[in-house]
Amino acid sequence: MESTPVAKMNFGKSLLVPSVPELAKQHLTNIPARYVRPEQESPVTYAGASIPVIDLQKLISGDSMDSELQKLHSACQQWGFLQVINHGVTPSILEDFKREVIDLFKLPMEEKKKLWQQEDSFEGFGNSFVVSEEQKLDWNDMFGIMTLPLRIRKVDLFQKLPSNLRGIIEAYSNEMKSLAMIIVCQLAKALRIDENEMRELFSDGMQSIRMNYYPPCPEPHKTIGFSPHSDADALTILFQLDETEGLQVRKDDIWVPIKPLPNALIVNIGDMMEIVSNGVYKSIEHRAIVNSNKERLSVATFSTFNLDSELGPAHSLIGPNNPPIFRRVVVQKYLQDFFARKLDGKSYLDVMKVEARNGES
């Protein structure tokens, strides 16, 4: 099958939706009907458990019997989420990036409009995965941008960015690329996958950045900031710009809130890593809630394998005692098919399961 040129790929394009901060500014007492989400009301949450914290410096200085590696391994098996401290990202880059992201969302509407999504792409301001005019909406605005490899960048969008932001995105993107590589090599070690196989998959991998802005909401319990989903990529690094809580992870059918630790980054396993690990690691559903008095900002950096590589359980992991539970498919085709579907829980991973082969092409 012919694959679509990368430049023409649809990475979650969306119908145009109203700007949520503009709604928030109107000081409504009730939110518009499109944001009312009865299915998300009265969330069952449990604040007693918390996601594991991993010290990256300890991790990289340890050997394979190291307890930090064990901790990482069980965190990825049981939670699919961790907070990473001592991650080594240059503090001034985080600070500068944070300031520029805040400024981006504070741009006047006329300026934002110049950076709004076009019909054919998720990049720019807007939202993703909105496919019908009836679909319910999330209480957030996002700004999406493809950052790596360089050839997939939309040059005109980069040129339109405020120049300080353009410079710092470059630095931030490189830091996230290095950090993701360090973490996936540790995952390979924990999983006993050949590190070179993992490096190869990630070399010249794709990276995209999604900045999320959640304005305060007059009826926070009636709506949702970000609908439950698992990430389609291999590894996500989430930078929460402030210590406002909002992110929740589904564990044993309970939503567990994540309390942001100062100077930590959230790392989570995406669908592609679940596939490479042959189901050992879990790409866990998560969502974001909003609150009535504080805004919240976060930036997710999605790292994906090289578009031309083959996605499937790692060769160095499978064998007679560990048969593959997922099919193999070229990354670009995987992404194309994923984004052609509506964001819908974990259904696409189910399609990739070996048992799903019957009746599938």
Ligand code: OGA
């Ligand atoms: C995402 C995401 C959560 C958050 O961007 O995929 O899950 O807390 N964000 O903003």
Ligand code: NI
């Ligand atoms: Ni996510």
